[in-house]
Amino acid sequence: MNVRIRNLLPSRRDYAGLRRTWRGDLVAGVTVGIVALPLALGFGVSSGLSAEAGLVTAVVAGVIAAVFGGSHVQVSGPTGAMVVVLVPIVAGHGPGAVVVVTLLAGVLVVLAGVLRLGRAVSFIPWPVIEGFTLGIAVIIFTQQIPALASSHVAGASEHSSNAIVAAVQAFATLDPAYAAWALGAVAVVTACMWGAPRLHRSVPGSLVGIVVVAVAALVVGAPLARIGALPGTLPAPSLPVIDLSSLAALTAPAATVAALAAIESLLSARVAASLGDTGTYDPDRELIGQGLASIGSSLFGGMPATGAIARTAVNVRSGGRSRLAAVTHAVVLLLVVLVAAGPVGQIPLAALAGVLMVTAVRMVHLDTVRAILRSTRADAVAFVATAVITVSFDLIVAVVIGVAFAGFFALRGMSQASQVRREEVRGQTQPGDDRIAILRFDGPLSFTSADRVSAEVDAVRGVSVVIMRMSQLELVDATGAHMLGEITQTLERRGITVLIKGVQPRHEDLFRTVGVLAALRHHNHLFTDLPSAIAHARSHVQRETTTA
Missing domain, CATH: 3.30.750.24 (STAS domain)
Structure with missing residues (x-):
């Protein structure tokens, strides 16, 4: 077999140090699985699909990306950035279109890996990445406001696909009594997420907060909307039904999803490689692994998957050093589906909203923002432009324009240097x-x-x-x-x-x-x-x- 092709496929080399690291990998996998559970549920609901879609994606894509990806420690699944892209797709084409978009995007990402486009992410400047992250954080936070305003979650026709506009529209249907209960749940989750790690760093604050809110809601009979019934098993795999008449309309959204999946996964893998002695990563193989993960997710009715920076960081800091950790994380989530589907269905949506709000706040590092704004005018403009366009229009457009801003100022600086x-x-x-x-x-x-x-x-x-x-x-x-x-x-x-x-x-x-x-x-x-x-x-x- 051609050496170039062989390097893009799984091999025994991927598990060379497993005898030395397997204990730490298992512990890290369980830890990440616990952390990932509320995020998978929350991102599934927040995208306009279902908690089941989030869990299925985390399980199926998590295993496939771990085995076929280019990083030994990358943890993949649904992410907040992908949710931001999926919301307008659900609004414009319906939930059923997401499965087709996921399949098409997966094929495009695999093709990008085969064409050796993995190094392209290195051309995205740091201010653009941080502006992109800030914009995503703002969107994730504001996306939760409609779920806190009333027990009635408005459909796509009632609320705008733009998160800021939808948040403002939610106040038109504000139920003060329900909002008080929901904000109380958010406050409890926030307190647990900030306080639990102070007691012990290994305590999963998000999971503790969700359990506390769920139990309290059952005891006092709080009128909070719940996740609802979840299936006790994974759905049977099947090929998505592709309507040729709507295929052309889904091509552009699929390209957007593919670009985002590639960018976020490669950024996450690059960050993971700098967090510890985790070995290098192959960006082209990472694209192939993430593309196959999305294809696999679509066969089970899931959503697009990407490398998750936060979960990957937890994996590395918990001792994960091989692919076994990411596989273990997916197995933990699968056990939740098989054993605890009933209790999980009783979790209030407001608790998940609280988890996502805190997650969004933690995505923004004020020191980084201040450093960029005080650096150079060119970098500050690229940062602000990317963040504003991300919130106002489209993620990929924001990255393209941000890179264009940075490139313009870089070329001008090069001109002045002559x-x-x-x-x-x-x-x-x-x-x-x-x-x-x-x-x-x-x-x-x-x-x-x-x-x-x-x-x-x-x-x-x-x-x-x-x-x-x-x-x-x-x-x-x-x-x-x-x-x-x-x-x-x-x-x-x-x-x-x-x-x-x-x-x-x-x-x-x-x-x-x-x-x-x-x-x-x-x-x-x-x-x-x-x-x-x-x-x-x-x-x-x-x-x-x-x-x-």
Whole structure:
């Protein structure tokens, strides 16, 4: 089998250290499973689907991504970012369309892995990632407000698919008595999530809070809406029914889901690799694993899966070092489905809303926000623009525009870094030295600065020889090299002899191909050191003076 293909598939190497790490992996897997339970339920409900869809996704996708993915410690399942994308899809096409979108998105992510596009995430700047995260946090938080306003959860036709607008609309149907009960449940969950870890770091505050609220609601008879009945087993796998007439309309949403799944999974895997001694990750294999996970989830009626940064971090910090931990987390959730479906169905939706609200708040790190806003204007603009567009419009559009902002400012900075400086002729001054111009090129020379540099060189007047120093020239693209060739030709047409000094070996092929060297009057006008170039320039000036 081709080595390239073999590296993208599971192998015994994935479990090389299992004999040493299996105990820690089992403990970490159980811990992550407990943490993941309320999140899987909450994200399933919040997406407009069901708690069952969230659990199914966490179980099925969790196992597939663990086995086929490119990270040894990545934990996958439903995430808040994906919920944000799914809500408008459910609103526009109905819950049934999500299964088809999940299948299509999974195929696209697998294709991206096969095409070796895994490294693309490295081109997303840090401010854009943080702006993206802030926008997601705001959306997740505001998505919970309608569930707290009244026991009636409005349908897509009653509330906007935009989380901010939907939150405002929810106040029109506000039931003060119900809202008081719901906010009380949120307060209890919040207190448990913030307080339980202070008693002991291993105490799952979210699960404790949900249990406390569920028991209290049953004891006092609180009028809180519940999750409802859950099946006691996983649904039987089946191929989604694809309506060809609606397939075209679902292609764009599927592409959005695929892009988000790829970006979030790769970011999570990259973060996991920096948290501890977990080994490297293969970004291309990670895409294949996440794509297969979404395909598998769709066969069981689930939703798209991605690598989950928070759960992955819990896994690493709990001692997980191999894929066994992520598989164990999925088995724990499966046992919940098989053994505790009845009690889980009695959990109040307000308790899940509290878990997600606290999760959203924890996604935002104020120190990071302040650092970005105080860094550079370009980074601050990219951060704010990404966050605002994420909340107002679309996640993928936000990333694209954020990257465009960052790219624009980066190119502008590159343009400003390009300089042309005129230097004095070195050594003892000789007659005619004022007829020699030494131009030193610094920084990158690309399409962003070519016109400005050309204008600066063209402004040189009253000289007979121009020495262009290239030793400090950094990046040069085809446009920059072409501009140098045109400058040389223009100066030569004006009767000015051009000498080039210090062409770096890495630039020689480009200069030769584009025609910079061919534009010189003579091949002897190319020098490796400045004194030789100055001596040659003086001889030209002397001959010109003698002739005159």
